[in-house]
Amino acid sequence: MNDNIGLKRVSLILPSCLLIACLIVLFPNIRAMLASDYLITFKNHFLGILLEAIPFVLLGALLSSFIHLIMPEDFLGQKMPKNPLAGIVIACVLGTVFPVCECGMIPLIRRLVQKGMPVYIAAVFLLSGPIVNPVVFSATAMAFQGHPEMVYARLGIALVTSSAVGLILYFTVGKNPLRHTVASTAGHEHASVKLFGGGHSFRAKSSAFFQHATDDFMDAGKYLIAGCLITAVLQTFVAHNTLAAFGNGPISSYAFMMGLGFILSLCSTSDAFVASTFMNTFSHGSLLSFLVLGPMLDFKNMLMLLSAFKTKFVLGLMLIVPPIVFTFSVLTDRFFIP
Secondary structure (H helix, E strand, O other): OHHHHHHHHHHHHHHHHHHHHHHHHHOOOHHHHOOOHHHHHHHHHHHHHHHHHHHHHHHHHHHHHHHHHHOOOOHHHHHOOOOHHHHHHHHHHHHHHOOOOHHHHHHHHHHHHHOOOOHHHHHHHHHHHHHHOHHHHHHHHHHOOOOHHHHHHHHHHHHHHHHHHHHHHHHHOOOOOEOOOOHHHOOOOOOOOOOOOOOOOHHHHHHHHHHHHHHHHHHHHHHHHHHHHHHHHHHHHOOHHHHHHHHOOOOHHHHHHHHHHHHHOOOOOOHHHHHHOOOOOOOHHHHHHHHHHHHHOOHHHHHHHHHHEOHHHHHHHHHHHHHHHHHHHHHHHHHOOO
């Protein structure tokens, strides 16, 4: 196992060193360039997104490791209800309990699927959890003070959308979409260690716990960093005022706000404060599409999803989720928001 850890570190350090060396050779005045306004803005965006996401990724990795060490394999597969509607209700309830944003959801969901949770239930939890949990609900209420209809509309659209996606996946996904199944990781040195019982020492248990958490954190973290870099570039060099010119129409405003949510890759605990600044510019429905699609699918999370799930499954989500969010956002704006 030490050899594997060494290889992982080398695989991360060597490309970084090579990139730094290339930048120094190609841009000898790189220090002066780093002082430019654009790069200062880029650094602020990158660090803001990264520092906002890392605590939740870490929390997700710790929960994932804890679940891995207390649950036997296929435990959730035996305990989860066979009725899809009951399973979807359970997933929605779980989403209201776990205070984890979309970044921390991915390592947690991957572990739950490995433990036997049906994919459609995991997808409902993955999509609804970052929006309906109490932390995000409170943040949305603070951002939209005086507009409680936006708070409850966001909650309702998230639950309905994730439930609809869950039902579609129940009828369409038959195989495990994970890139790495339990069988592929069975050779891990800590595979047989359990937190409770098993006759292992406290040192062995704590070592197994932090080793699994570190593996999950590193797997998700490298894609998180890549997503943050690309998102920061988009936020820095793409003029929002120029893009806003395409968002004046009744349909294009939805497309613009959903695209903005995908590009900005904001944490679900803070995106409501950004959306509230557009209250006098865009319709309530287009703002809701931003508030719902962003936490479900954004650029940063797309890369993290690709690290855990097969490409076909991720592409399927990207084709299914936006039309459903658009449909329910339009209907909510038309019939339920005064």
